[in-house]
Amino acid sequence: MMLDIQNKRQQSSRWRLLSFMVFTVIVIAGLVKLGLWQSERGAHKEALERQLLTHQHQSPLSLTDIKKMPYDKITGLPMSELVNLHPRVRLLLDNQRFNGVIGYQLLVPATVASESFLINIGWLPADLSRDVLPEIPPLPKRINVTGWVKPASQLVVLDQAYLMEQFGSVYRIQTEDLAAISDQLDIELLPWVLLLDEQQDWGLPRQWNWVTMSAEKHYGYAIQWFAMALALTVALVVVVMRSRRREP
Structure with a gap:
C-alpha cells in the first residue's frame, strides 16, 4: 500500500517536472527568437544608418536617376x-x-x-x-x-x-x-x-526622423532577450539535476 502511494507520488512529480520542462523550453525558444529578431533589426538599422550617411554627401539626383536606383537603396x-x-x-x-x-x-x-x-x-x-x-x-x-x-x-x-x-x-x-x-x-x-528639404521655406515647419530606434538599442534588446534565455536554461538544468538527485 505504501509502495503504491509512493509510486503515484513519484509519477505525479515526474509529470510536473515534465510539464515544467516543456513550458520552460517553449519560453526559452520564444526568447531566443525575439533576440534573433532584434539582432536582425539592429543589422538592418546599422546598414540604413550607413546608407543615410553616404547619401547626405551626395549631389541631388533627378527623378530619372532615382527611378534607375534599386528600391532598397533609395532611402535618403x-x-x-x-x-x-x-x-x-x-x-x-x-x-x-x-x-x-x-x-x-x-x-x-x-x-x-x-x-x-x-x-x-x-x-x-x-x-x-x-x-x-x-x-x-x-x-x-x-x-x-x-x-x-x-x-x-x-x-x-x-x-x-x-x-x-x-x-x-x-x-x-x-x-x-x-x-x-x-x-x-x-x-x-x-x-x-x-x-x-528642411531648409526650403514653404511656411511650414518640418523635422524628419529617419530612424525611430538606433541599431545600438536593437542590439541592447537582443542581449537582454538572450540573457533571459540563458538564465532560464541554467534554472532548468538546476531543477532537473536536483530532481534526479531526489529520486531513489
Whole structure:
C-alpha cells in the first residue's frame, strides 16, 4: 500500500517536472527568437544608418536617376526637380508630432512629365475638434523642389473606414498607403514620398526622423532577450539535476 502511494507520488512529480520542462523550453525558444529578431533589426538599422550617411554627401539626383536606383537603396537619396503641384488635392497624414504637439503632415501630389509622386510639405497643428481641419496655406503650382526620398510607411489600419476620410478636395489619411491613395485619387503614384528639404521655406515647419530606434538599442534588446534565455536554461538544468538527485 505504501509502495503504491509512493509510486503515484513519484509519477505525479515526474509529470510536473515534465510539464515544467516543456513550458520552460517553449519560453526559452520564444526568447531566443525575439533576440534573433532584434539582432536582425539592429543589422538592418546599422546598414540604413550607413546608407543615410553616404547619401547626405551626395549631389541631388533627378527623378530619372532615382527611378534607375534599386528600391532598397533609395532611402535618403537627395532629389531636385522642377515639379507641377496638384492644384486642389491635399492629404493630411494624421497623428504626427512636432515638438511634442499632435498635428498633421501635409502631403501633395506632384508631377514631372507623366510621373507622379507625393511630396511631404511639412507639419500643421491639429484643432481640438476632429471635425475642424487645419488651414492649409496656398502652394505654388510649379516650383523647383529639393528633398529626400523615403519609401512610404505601411502602418496597419484596423478600421478601413478611417483609412481615407474625404473633405472635399482634402483627405485625412492614417497611413501612406499609396495603393489606396492612387485608387482614390485615380493617380498612379511612385512607391515613395519626397520629404521636402528642411531648409526650403514653404511656411511650414518640418523635422524628419529617419530612424525611430538606433541599431545600438536593437542590439541592447537582443542581449537582454538572450540573457533571459540563458538564465532560464541554467534554472532548468538546476531543477532537473536536483530532481534526479531526489529520486531513489
